[in-house]
Amino acid sequence: MVSRLVDRLTHVLLIILLVFAVLWRGGKGIEATWLLVAVAGFCVMAAFYAHRTVKDGREVPGTVWIPAVLFLLWTSLSFLFSLTRNYGLDEVLRDGALVLILLWTARWMRDARGGLQPFVRTLLHALVILTLAACAVGTAVYVFQPVNRLVGSFFYYRFSTDYWPNAWAEYLLLAWPVVLLWSKWGNGGKKRVLREALFGCVLGCFFLSYSRGAVIAFAGQLALLAAFSSRGADLKASLRPLLRTVIVSAVVAVAVFTVANAMRSRLYPVVSVAKKITFTADEGASSFTERAEFFRQASMLAYMRPLWGWGPYSFRFAQPRLQEEVLQTSDHPHNVILKYAAERGVPGAALYVLLLVAILIPSGLRLLRKGKGTEELRTSSHLFVAVAGVLAHNLIDYNLQFVGITLPLWLFLGLLIPVERGKTSPRGSMLKRRVEILLAMALLVVATAEFPSLVTSSLGRHAEAAGDETKAQEWYGRTRFDIYPRDLLLSRSILYMEHNAVIDAESVLKKYMGMNNEDARGWKLLGEVQLRQFRAREAVESFRQAYLLARWNDAGIVRGYVQALMDAGRGRELALQGPEILRLMEAYATAIRKNTHFIALSGNVEQFMELSKLAKQVYGDDKGRINGWMRDVEEGAQQARRDFSSRRPGFLW
DSSP states (O other): HHHHHHHHHHHHHHHHHHHHHHTGGOOOOOOHHHHHHHHHHHHHHHHHHHHHHHHHHOOOOOOHHHHHHHHHHHHHHHOOOOOOOSSSSHHHHHHHHHHHHHHHHHHHHHHSOOOBHHHHHHHHHHEEEEEEEEHHHHHHHHHHHSSOOOOOOBBOOTTTOOOOOHHHHHHHHHHHHHHHHHHHOOOHHHHHHHEEEEEEEEHHHHHTOOOHHHHHHHHHHHHHHHHHHHHOOHHHHHHHHHHHHHHHHHHHHHHHHHHHHHHHTTTSSOOOOHHHHHTSSSTHHHHHHHHHHHHHHHHHHHHHTTTOOOOTTHHHHHHGGGGSSSSSSSOOOOHHHHHHHHHHHHHHHHHHHHHHHHHHHHHHHHHHTTTOOOOHEEEEEEHHHHHHHHHHHTTTSOOTTOOHHHHHHHHHHHHOOOOOOSSSSSHHHHHHHHHHHHHHHHHHHHHHHHHHHHHHHHHHHHHTTTHHHHHHHHHHHHHHOSSOOOHHHHHHHHHHHHHHHHHHHHHHHHHHHHHHOOOOOHHHHHHHHHHHHOOOHHHHHHHHHHHHHTTOOOOHHHHHHHHHHHHTOOOHHHHHHHHHHHHHHHHHOOOOOOGGGGGGGSOOOOOHHHHHHHHHHHHHGHEEEEEEEEHHHHHHHHHHHHHHHSSSSSSSO
């Protein structure tokens, strides 16, 4: 009785978390990660309490359990040795919780004979409903807001840049096989046609994301599903329903795509499919060339620190030193394996790959051998296709920071783990469960300790955004992060500088640099503080560090470096740096004229103009070129800002 109640409560919590993660920003916010840790910890500990004997549930094979636990432990060690410790804790907690969810699902979501528990169908039903709801929300946003790709529920309305169409496309790579499976449930002919039409709506919303990489992964999924379906199937008997499904879903998908674009075209421009395919859209081929560069840079970073990596979520800080173009940077290298290799070391990436291989190879061979004759095999084949599509897409576009994607992904992986009963001794089985309990408790303790500071720092950021700097400093002062401050110290130092409290600003910045001296923003702010104190020699060294780390991303860093060298009387050094600084200025001018990565809408324009005034004093022989760049920048920025301000506003917010 108790075990049944505990299981039911666990299932309810999982569904609630799934609803929140999918519908609220795709689960990208920190709050989704903390909720994931809470639910994962409850699942593991509740199952341990409710099912106290090792006879309950099946056992997780050692080939899966060992790399899963080692991946979590290695990720934690990588964070302890991180060079960017103000970030990354959320990744440790999220991946740790997902590992626990994986092991819990493998042990408790199948019955004694290896069949799927009834809750699995409930879970899939919930995912279908959530997907249809997210499609409805996304279609409204696509039609009535100035965002040119459908994003489903993967957006945050407060910020114009927080729309994630590629993540939405990846979510649908996970969801469409489940929706297709759902469309086949039941016996009613009309009901099935309606469900197939809803499946077509999902496909239409998928194509409206305009994600080229996702379409390639989708094609691979279709081929894989065809391979599974052909095994042991009566082709003649299945041909008629298959044709009906294809025709109905294709017609509805085309209708959704056409009608949504027709409605949008009355208010906003519509992306040209031909231009996207031929790489002649506004971004050109940059999405391809930049990814290739990120792959190379991630490989170099992994080579530089092969054991522990640079630390979870460190790519955004470590990669800019290897940049060669303006704003050609990213939070991740767009490849999950290279991300883990660069950030968590080669062993961390190897453990992740080993874990996936241990799950997918046996499961895939089993499905190819047995086909999809039973309900369990049919469900498993669709889950395998869903997982394969997401993992393939993450080789070219990393989106596993979204709990709305990773939670169902790791649940599906857990359901694909091969059945193993009676192959592990009772002592070995109990040892595994106790280790999982200890890991769950550790994650819960860390998440609980950091939670109050998450709240106070969030209140401080909201106060700062509202212009109440006094209240913001008050909330920041109450924040006592032990592990995960993120940009809190930078925000405090900026507020101190705005009130000319440079000593306090410097004190806070030095504390920040002790946690992350790979962040060019910290070095830049420290240089600004030192210039205000007339400590030009020290400012030169601070700006030099910022310059080496991020000269391609912030024209203000180049401006500050030149200013510090001038104030320190280092004319010879300025002359030697001249060719590189002028090359940077030309690159910035070109980027602003073309509005690359929307740079013309940023503060880089004003910083470039200030830099140009200094450069004309130092490099008089190049004054003509500099004046030409200034004209180009002024004209390009004015045009880009006119175009942006003249856009039709959104009708929803």
